Amino acid sequence: MLSNKITVTTTAAALGTEQINGPLLVYALADNTNAVVLGDLNVVAASGFPLEKGESVTFGNVSNLEHIYAVVGTGTEELGWIKLAP
Numbered sequence: 001m002l003s004n005k006i007t008v009t010t011t012a013a014a015l016g017t018e019q020i021n022g023p024l025l026v027y028a029l030a031d032n033t034n035a036v037v038l039g040d041l042n043v044v045a046a047s048g049f050p051l052e053k054g055e056s057v058t059f060g061n062v063s064n065l066e067h068i069y070a071v072v073g074t075g076t077e078e079l080g081w082i083k084l085a086p
Contacts, residue, residue: 001082001083002018002020002082002083003080003081003082003083004016004018004080004081005029005078005079005080005081006070006078006079006080006081007076007077007078008036008070008071008072008076008077008078008079009071009072009076010045010071010072010073010074010075011071012039012041012042012043012044012069012070012071013069013070013071014041014065014066014067014068014069015065015066015068015069015070015079015081016065016066016081017064017065017066018064018065018083019063019064020062020063020064020065020083021061021062021063022061022062022083022084022085022086023058023059023060023061023062023083023084023085023086024058024059024062024065024068024081024082024083024084025056025057025058025081025082025084026038026051026056026057026058026059026068026079026080026081027051027054027055027056027057027079027080027081027082028051028052028053028054028055028056028077028078028079029053029054029077029078029079029080030053030054031053031078032052032053032054032077032078033053033075033077034072034073034074034075034077035050035051035052035072035073036050036051036070036071036072036077036079037049037050037051037070037071037072037073038050038051038057038068038069038070039068039069039071040067040068040069041069043069043070043071044071045071045072045073045074046073048071051079058084065081
């Protein structure tokens, strides 16, 4: 199983560079304080797909993690991802 946790800051960054080529689960850690916002390379904290602490989203087909970006409005938060079996 391929998985990782990353620290998300106020500067948007890709979730990684790993090839996924299938479904991907992305989750905000339960002890986060602020929402983590997902989107493309232009994502900002005010727009995008917010994940509050403990929430998750599953993407049906992700080719590479470099296509999903994350950002927070303030501070730093933790985000995890797991490559799911197709």
